Amino acid sequence: MGRLRLQSSIKAIEEEPEDCEATSSNKAALECMINSEIGAVLAVMRRNVRWGGRYVSGDDQLEHSLIQSLKTLRRQIFSWQNEWQSVNPSLYLQPFLDVIRSDETGAPITSVALSSIYKILTLDVLDVNTINVEDAMHMVVDAVTSCRFEVTDPASEEVVLTKILQVLLACMKSKASVMLSNQHVCTIVNTCFRVVHQAGTKGELLQRIARHTMHELVRCIFSHLPDVDNTERSLVKGGNSMKNETAGLDADYSFSSKPENGGGTSEYDGQLSAGAFNASSGLISGMMDESNARTENGKDAVPYDFHLMTEPYGVPCMVEIFHFLCSLLNVVEQPGMGPRANSLTFDEDVPLFALGLINSAIELGGPAIRHHPRLLNLVQDELFRNLMQFGLSMSPLILSMVCSIVLNLYQHLRTELKLQLEAFFSCVILRLAQSRFGASYQQQEVAMEALVDFCRQKTFMVEITCQSVVKERFSSELSFVQYAHSCIRWSDCCDSGNG
Incomplete structure (x- = not known):
């Protein structure tokens, strides 16, 4: 032994x-x-x-x-x-x-x-x-x-922009990414979108790489949402605490245009250090403007927690990024956006890009969204307002993407989105499925396919039936009350006449 x-x-x-x-x-x-x-x-x-x-x-x-x-x-x-x-x-x-x-x-x-x-x-x-x-x-x-x-030549410029995208994505995928602050994550997303915007005037390869990087960034960031501690002190401070879940991404600046430099060897005019991409000024000033706007309107004047921006990234940056993605759909509606100002605002391009990013965020965030009121409010209000609008688009591609997003929302948040889902079915799906409303054959086909996808969900028909029964009962009770009220008024009139 x-x-x-x-x-x-x-x-x-x-x-x-x-x-x-x-x-x-x-x-x-x-x-x-x-x-x-x-x-x-x-x-x-x-x-x-x-x-x-x-x-x-x-x-x-x-x-x-x-x-x-x-x-x-x-x-x-x-x-x-x-x-x-x-x-x-x-x-x-x-x-x-x-x-x-x-x-x-x-x-x-x-x-x-x-x-x-x-x-x-x-x-x-x-x-x-x-x-x-x-x-x-x-x-x-x-x-x-x-x-x-x-800048010495366009090709070398595109190579540098591609490398910038690669490094920023590597930062988010690194094991040390959890050490990044909300402020830095917003800066990364804003910078990558700036490259997407600038790529519109450059080669097709850079455009595709930039958009792919944006998708990967969104997926990487929102995959972190289920791991966020719901009881974190900085995020749970009472009824209005979620007002502080904002970071300050500057969407307007991202769509602005700088004059181009004609010199081949001069400093790069599209440098990523200016304006909203300055981590110490743009993000903070954007939030200050929002806070001041609340105070002037007399609504929800909540002091901004600057310390929140320096904490490890979590819900605050995700709220602002999701709001930024929804705002891309609003930018499409703005008139006067010429090809020099933003070459992506025509046809289906920007809506499909923005909807794809939103879909990725919902796929990865999933049911964890319901635990964060500010995120949930964005989905219930701003996102669904845009989905209702783009759901009536003449483009089958946009309609298909909208239906995919709504199906994902049904899977993850159907109990929180009953009214929104009902409105979407009534005003979009059922309307497009019928030719009498002027929908094209392609629109009808996409709408019917979406309806079939929903019917394949185990709980969908049961929930629709229950809601229909409740609405029918409520409608009959309301009709009875109105009838009774009219009878009482008629009786009063008769009594006064006899008197």
């Missing part, structure tokens, strides 16, 4: 060096990876005439600060003795982020720096256990959303 215990203990001792070797190997691999990215950025900078000339002299004092920071990181990276999670991420992120922020770098250099940040995020170098990970994630979002670079 003693020998067995001895052998067991020896095996346990022998396993420890293996774990240490694995940790050391992983650390070395990460160091080599970052060193490789440093070399890639420096190599692209050497190819540029502006930066290449600085390598003629061996004097480090003549080198630009961007080059110095990259070289310093290269010298230090293999000398760090701590475990990788104990290394401050700002040490190896800051040199790349400085390149991204700089307006002296061209599109190719900025593109490589963005690729380096993307690789660090996708390899899960950062997680919740990393030291100062919250500050690191905020640094990445702030730098990427304020990216500035010189």
Whole structure:
């Protein structure tokens, strides 16, 4: 027995060096990876005439600060003795982020720096256990959303915009994304939509990538909704507490247009650091305007909780993002939106895009929406108002998407949306299903298919029958009361006449 215990203990001792070797190997691999990215950025900078000339002299004092920071990181990276999670991420992120922020770098250099940040995020170098990970994630979002670079040709510009989308999506999919604040999540969504807007005047590939990224962002954000603590102190403060679930996404600015620059090598006019995309001004000022509007109207004057915006992201940013998506449907109705102002506002394009994003949010948010009054109110009021309008669209594509959204809402929130669902069936589905109201064959076909889909739900016919019985009984009782009241009035008239 003693020998067995001895052998067991020896095996346990022998396993420890293996774990240490694995940790050391992983650390070395990460160091080599970052060193490789440093070399890639420096190599692209050497190819540029502006930066290449600085390598003629061996004097480090003549080198630009961007080059110095990259070289310093290269010298230090293999000398760090701590475990990788104990290394401050700002040490190896800051040199790349400085390149991204700089307006002296061209599109190719900025593109490589963005690729380096993307690789660090996708390899899960950062997680919740990393030291100062919250500050690191905020640094990445702030730098990427304020990216500035010189435009040399349209192709390289589109590459940079694509890389921006990739990095921002990687931020939301990272294990450390839970450390992002409501403010930063709103900034990410607003920035990505800005790229969607700008892509309307660029290549088709960038347009498709930008829209796909928006869909992935919405799905990633709203998949977090079921995990939100419903008893969180900052969200449950009484009857009007949900008024504070707002972040301040600036939809109007997102649709604004900037004058285009005719110079090929000048600073990029579409830089993502201006206006509403400034995390410290645009989001907060948007909410201040809303709060002031409430106060002036004398309704629900609730002081805005600025601290809420700096907390880990949850319901507040989701409320504002969902409101923003609904507002896209309202923008379609606004006259005077020319192709230069917004090239997406024609035909079916914008409604389908916005409805698709809303459908993704509902699919992922699901029944958790009912636990948050502000989100539920948006669905009951603003969303259904738009669904009723676009449900009567002549486009079968839009009608089909509207019916899909309503079916999802029925599955998740039918007890909270009885009146809305009844109105939708009466004013849209049943009306379009009949040719006497002027609906086209395609509209009738989509409406009938939607009606069949609802009838296939186990509870639909039962609920419709119960509601019909209640309404019929209520209608008969109301008719009886009206009849009795008229009889009483007739009797009074007769009595007064006889008198």
